[in-house]
Amino acid sequence: MSSPVSSATNPADAAAVTALNEEERTRILAKAALFSPPSPLTADGRRDIVGLSREELTEFLLEIGEKPFRTKQLWHWIYHQGVTDFSLMSSIAKPLQQKLADKFIIARPEVSTVQTSQDATRKFLFRFRDGQEAETVYIPDRREDRGAVCISSQVGCTLSCTFCHTGTQKLVRNLGAAEIVGQFMAARDSYAEWPSPKGDTPRLLSTIVLMGMGEPLYNYENIAKAMRIIMDGEGIGLSRRRITLSTSGVVPLMDRCGDELGINLAVSLHAVRNDLRDEIVPLNRKYPIEEVLAACRRYPAASNARRITFEYIMLRGVNDSEADARELVRLIADIPAKVNLIPFNPWPGSEYRPSTREQQNRFAEIIMNAGFASPIRTPRGRDILAACGQLKTASERARNTLAP
Numbered sequence: 001m002s003s004p005v006s007s008a009t010n011p012a013d014a015a016a017v018t019a020l021n022e023e024e025r026t027r028i029l030a031k032a033a034l035f036s037p038p039s040p041l042t043a044d045g046r047r048d049i050v051g052l053s054r055e056e057l058t059e060f061l062l063e064i065g066e067k068p069f070r071t072k073q074l075w076h077w078i079y080h081q082g083v084t085d086f087s088l089m090s091s092i093a094k095p096l097q098q099k100l101a102d103k104f105i106i107a108r109p110e111v112s113t114v115q116t117s118q119d120a121t122r123k124f125l126f127r128f129r130d131g132q133e134a135e136t137v138y139i140p141d142r143r144e145d146r147g148a149v150c151i152s153s154q155v156g157c158t159l160s161c162t163f164c165h166t167g168t169q170k171l172v173r174n175l176g177a178a179e180i181v182g183q184f185m186a187a188r189d190s191y192a193e194w195p196s197p198k199g200d201t202p203r204l205l206s207t208i209v210l211m212g213m214g215e216p217l218y219n220y221e222n223i224a225k226a227m228r229i230i231m232d233g234e235g236i237g238l239s240r241r242r243i244t245l246s247t248s249g250v251v252p253l254m255d256r257c258g259d260e261l262g263i264n265l266a267v268s269l270h271a272v273r274n275d276l277r278d279e280i281v282p283l284n285r286k287y288p289i290e291e292v293l294a295a296c297r298r299y300p301a302a303s304n305a306r307r308i309t310f311e312y313i314m315l316r317g318v319n320d321s322e323a324d325a326r327e328l329v330r331l332i333a334d335i336p337a338k339v340n341l342i343p344f345n346p347w348p349g350s351e352y353r354p355s356t357r358e359q360q361n362r363f364a365e366i367i368m369n370a371g372f373a374s375p376i377r378t379p380r381g382r383d384i385l386a387a388c389g390q391l392k393t394a395s396e397r398a399r400n401t402l403a404p
């Protein structure tokens with residue numbers, strides 16, 4: 001049965017929702033802290049300066065007796081030029097280069113493996129300082145010289161969405177800002193895309209989608225810090241319009257993401273009834289469809305020019321009927337939205353089967369006829385297990401197989 005969709009319209013209800021959200025936000029952020037990334041100090045006591053905010057970088061430079069203007073200089077070398085070696089910073093005198101190298105490092109995650117698919121999708125398995133690993137995927141556009149980098153936000157995931165192989169791996173920890181920024185920088189190293197293209201100069205790695213392993217809003221502070229660094233105009237300078245965060249619907253942090261970062265939002269909807277979504281996306285038991293959609297209506301960065309993307313995985317006989325499509329249209333009628341239909345990528349042990357092509361087309365047509373773009377996503381990188389919901393599992397499986 002469909003559940004009625006409502007949102008808090010009278011001021012008292014709205015205040016209650018805000019208070020509840022505040023309490024929930026505090027709880028989520030406190031829980032996130034339990035899964036913090038390891039210390040940014042190396043074994044020899046040097047500090048990784050990737051992932052520091054400008055203010056933090058200035059503080060550390062002051063601590064070693066350097067003037068605040070050095071922040072701008074270092075920022076330029078690290079994030080615009082992409083150097084990882086202080087001795088290449090030609091605008092900085094040699095003695096200071098040495099002093100900086102004694103105190104700091106400019107780290108990248110180590111590339112554990114890199115695979116390139118027949119369709120040119122490239123998947124990186126990155127290893128971080130504590131040996132934990134996460135995957136990042138570059139998906140080139142088929143028609144133009146540009147593409148999206150799909151970035152992970154956590155090692156593992158707590159949410160156990162039933163269609164997602166990644167979700168079968170329990171959460172190990174959150175990724176730190178350095179590890180999140182580092183995924184993008186290391187992917188750009190792989191394509192030698194330095195210095196950072198400015199203004200309208202075309203970029204190969206032109207878009208970021210926070211859709212890799214993990215729920216980004218359960219690691220909000222690190223994600224926010226990393227995105228601020230990536231958007232900073234004196235460094236990487238990627239526009240907020242080119243970044244999309246995908247959430248399963250962590251309602252209390254959706255507003256904050258819109259207010260503070262103004263990046264695009266994608267919501268993993270996958271079902272139009274609460275009973276079914278409770279099963280497919282178990283987070284729905286906490287934040288049901290009507291609350292998720294109300295948060296989408298409030299999302300500050302949404303407009304007709306910047307639509308919210310609803311991700312919808314097509315599961316044969318489960319959520320792919322024409323009635324489901326019509327209900328979806330009804331639910332999102334007043335939201336500037338588009339719908340991405342995702343063919344299910346089967347994995348061993350999963351109960352689901354992909355919808356037939358005919359059913360996908362019928363579903364897409366109903367949505368399109370209601371005025372919403374409804375592309376059926378072409379699976380990319382299937383041969384290297386880089387497609388949606390397949391991340392990390394193969395590498396983890398390989399390791400488990402090798403274990404005595």
Ligand code: SF4
Binds near residue numbers: 159248
């Ligand atoms: S779909 Fe995303 S949030 Fe859900 S289990 Fe997979 S990685 Fe986690």
